[in-house]
Amino acid sequence: MVIDRSQVCIFIPTLNEEPTIGELISLFRDKGYSHIFVMDGNSSDRTAEIAEKAGAEVVLQHSRGKGNAIIESIEHFRAPYILMLDGDMTYLPEDAELMLEPLFTGCDHVIGNRLEFPEKGALSLLNLFGNKIINDLFRMAHGRYLADILSGYRAFTLESIRRMNLCESGFEIETEMASESVRNQQKIKVVPIHYVKRPGTATKLRPLHDGAKIISTLYRLARRSNPMFYFGMIGGVISILGAVTAIYVLYEWLRGIEHIPLTILTTLLIMGGLQVFMFGILSDIMLANQQELRREIQSLKNQRPPE
Structure with missing residues (x-):
């Protein structure tokens, strides 16, 4: 070359x-x-x-x-x-x-x-x-x-x-x-x-x-x-924190001790982590559609005859 x-x-x-x-x-x-x-x-x-x-x-x-x-x-x-x-x-x-x-x-x-x-x-x-x-x-x-x-x-x-x-x-x-x-x-x-x-x-x-x-x-x-990776990491961390507190709450409950505020926090953490994770999935779908649209536009540009 x-x-x-x-x-x-x-x-x-x-x-x-x-x-x-x-x-x-x-x-x-x-x-x-x-x-x-x-x-x-x-x-x-x-x-x-x-x-x-x-x-x-x-x-x-x-x-x-x-x-x-x-x-x-x-x-x-x-x-x-x-x-x-x-x-x-x-x-x-x-x-x-x-x-x-x-x-x-x-x-x-x-x-x-x-x-x-x-x-x-x-x-x-x-x-x-x-x-x-x-x-x-x-x-x-x-x-x-x-x-x-x-x-x-x-x-x-x-x-x-x-x-x-x-x-x-x-x-x-x-x-x-x-x-x-x-x-x-x-x-x-x-x-x-x-x-x-x-x-x-x-x-x-x-x-x-x-x-x-x-x-x-x-x-x-x-x-x-890669929004799935970005939001998945955030959602994963939040969900893990929720899982840790859930284990503690369950352990204490089996001992006959209730932690109502911590139970509420645990629920919010797990639900929040899952919601962030779902947001990552939706963003990933939107990105895939955007990339497909970009490919179509580029394909049309390539097919256009020179002036």
Whole structure:
């Protein structure tokens, strides 16, 4: 497969990447990619200046956060295909064609799987464990296993990124992109890529803090793509609490002790849990109908003759 590099925009969101950004842009230009776009998060070093001198188009971000960098960049994209990666040289330009090939054969969104070939020391045991947990939770919540939903090396079509309803401002944006791709029933391809150690620059990721936020976001996003999971979890927790209090009330009743207020609470918990669970079922039915309607609309658009 021959990649038409003139149709590709290399997109690099940056924040204080002075040691690496110039070399990264030069490597892509040497490979024939002329359109390189940098959204800089108001770096305190010379990142923006170096990127511009290296030949990239540079725009300063209005707000902070990687998610906002991606959201703000969408209006600047003009090329039909976008390859996104971090500016810290942990992702290799040598994997660019591997990432782009599926787009030229009909895919909408390509995710680079860092966990397939990580360089020794590039990912800590905590990072590897956290990634596995988050990927398994994503499969439970959204019904797809995408191997590495937190990967920052992605390729997507202009149409597919514009169809995503992106709102997350920080590192949760990768989770939201994966969720939106699944929700929009886009063709997603996961490809193995290399991942190397950061060349001396400090990481901006706080594993425990950001991991907790990502898991919270993952669960919250399930409300749109898998309401049965979202409401089922809430209903299940409420019903379990009701079952626990019911066991206690029954035990006390057998001993001749009545707990009328607790009995009422138990009944309310069990009934409330079942109602939330039923709401999840109804929401799931509505989502299925919505997806079917969306498929029909897309089918009609595809059948419409060109003007």
